[in-house]
Amino acid sequence: MKAIVLENGNPLLKEVPIPKLQEGDVLVKMKACGLCGTDVEKICGQYTASQPILGHEPAGIIQESTVEWLKPGDRVFAHHHVPCYECYYCKKGSPTMCPYYRKTNLDPGGFAEYFRVPAWNVKRGGILKLPDNVTFDEGAFIEPLATVIRAQRRVFIDKDDFILVVGAGPMGLLHVMAAKVNGAGKVFVSDVSEFRREYSLKVGADVSFNAAKINIEEEVKKLTDGRGVDVAIVASGAPQAILSALNSVRKGGRVLLFGVPYKGTILNYDISNLLNNEISIISSNAAVEEDTREALNMIANKKIDVTKLITGKFKLEEFNEAVREAKEGKTIKAIIYD
């Protein structure tokens, strides 16, 4: 079968054996898999959080199964990382910090004709069946949307909150859409790319700023009676994005760190501002079953149209083209097909 394999930092389309199943495993025929910013970071050697396996937003069809409840032909979403739900971290509400969480993965990853979902994941909520009204394209958004849902639960979006989303890539735009579902009032967006700034207006942003041209903090203050936003969401890895968020939030406000910062990021920021202004910083990393279920429900109930974010469709053979467009910021979400 064909699969994208990372070799010395280069994604190569290779002919590899179809993975063999052990008891409890299932084999999925990939039908759609989103290209994530972290895939691009892994290719560039910039990713700081986990091992470099590519493709973690897949939806597909069960090809072969060793478990009773999943049958060949079932349409599914598969989650790459799954916690144990039994350790100290899991029991204390930090399941994505479970020591087993990042050890689990799809084999050989989501950018392959077929991938094996290990028994560990199958047994612990790592596979969700897709209802008939959810397409494979939509299924490819379950993982990214789940991480957004968990993050917004952690930072807490109150009704009518003013929100600033810094960074209008696919994750930032999912934050815009989810914040609206969660009852936010006005949502402001900033990005240094004119293409992305404009795109944010199509998915529900009320106002968008080009961060390369204007001072976001000043604009945000003008739009909030001089206060600043209730919640600022950092959906970028750039240090300047974190500073913009910290400087745009009101007294008593919350900053959500969501984009993975570049390796070695050090901020030039006066920490006394945090305490004097009672600013909270909350980070959120990844998602678990509870969140993927909520994401699937949000999609199935048509509360959110994630397909608005698809700007590129590529076959496995065209993978490098998708990566190039993503690196150049010419696309919002690229979906890779078998």
Ligand SMILES: [Zn+2]
């Ligand atoms: Zn991702």
Ligand SMILES: [Zn+2]
């Ligand atoms: Zn655990």
